[in-house]
Amino acid sequence: MEIIESIKKHQSDFSKTELKVSNYILKNLDNIETFTITKLADRSGTSTSAVLRFCQSMGFKGYKDFRFELISSLRVMRHLNVEKNYNNSHFFNYYIDSINQLEQIDQNLLKTLTTALMSPTTNYLIGVHFSALPAKGLFLGLEDLGIMSLYANDYISASHLTNTLKDEDTVVLFSISGSKRNFTNFLSAVTSSMPKNSFLITMNPKAELKPFFAQTILLPGYSFSNQSIVDIQTIPMMLVEVLLNMIHERQ
Numbered sequence: 001m002e003i004i005e006s007i008k009k010h011q012s013d014f015s016k017t018e019l020k021v022s023n024y025i026l027k028n029l030d031n032i033e034t035f036t037i038t039k040l041a042d043r044s045g046t047s048t049s050a051v052l053r054f055c056q057s058m059g060f061k062g063y064k065d066f067r068f069e070l071i072s073s074l075r076v077m078r079h080l081n082v083e084k085n086y087n088n089s090h091f092f093n094y095y096i097d098s099i100n101q102l103e104q105i106d107q108n109l110l111k112t113l114t115t116a117l118m119s120p121t122t123n124y125l126i127g128v129h130f131s132a133l134p135a136k137g138l139f140l141g142l143e144d145l146g147i148m149s150l151y152a153n154d155y156i157s158a159s160h161l162t163n164t165l166k167d168e169d170t171v172v173l174f175s176i177s178g179s180k181r182n183f184t185n186f187l188s189a190v191t192s193s194m195p196k197n198s199f200l201i202t203m204n205p206k207a208e209l210k211p212f213f214a215q216t217i218l219l220p221g222y223s224f225s226n227q228s229i230v231d232i233q234t235i236p237m238m239l240v241e242v243l244l245n246m247i248h249e250r251q
Helices: 002-009 016-027 037-044 048-057 063-077 089-102 107-118 129-144 155-164 181-186 222-226 234-250
Strands: 123-127 149-152 170-174 197-202 215-218
Touching: 002 016, 002 063, 016 037, 016 048, 037 048, 048 063, 089 234, 107 170, 107 197, 107 215, 107 234, 123 129, 123 155, 129 149, 129 170, 129 234, 149 155
Parallel strands: 123 149, 123 170, 170 197, 197 215
Antiparallel strands: none
16 A cells, blocks of 8 residues: 555656656556566556656666565555465456457458458568567468468568558558557658558557558457456457458458
């Protein structure tokens, strides 16, 4: 409880980026227990260095010490024992709920994406960090189906790759949070000349990247992903398998 009150007390002392970190933490206390410094930076729209400065402003050496203290405080607030054994059934329930919601995705939008991927042009498939998994899965699956594509798993590689982008090509970006920070930094040229066949695949209904893409496929499970120590990729991977099977049936 003391650390939470301390964060509130020091709000006026934080820099602009530190304030964004503190505000996100105070609004999402239940999520911080599973957040790495990278995930907190992404969700708060800042950077790992900003999170580190915030922790140091709070009197801690780094994020690890701050997170440990915050978790201890939260557990006291909830009257939980630190050694409590957690039941994983709620995770399986989240997966089941998210999978059931997948069938609610607009089928016409999926057909539009599969048509674009099958067209005789170049497919640019991008996914960074954990989101590289579904992007690579789609890349390998398309190759197995005889559809040649290009793949990048970081924004620097993507910036070089997309130098050859044409209006008739297809761009698919996987991003759980849909944050625009790194995207606009490294792919500024693409944002101003995005082809009509551009698709953002995200879990965040308020994704900042939505205005840059012609189509957005919103996947279920964003609140679930926030409660996980890693960005959930099971749902995007299931979508990839669905897309590949749809393409196979149309060939």
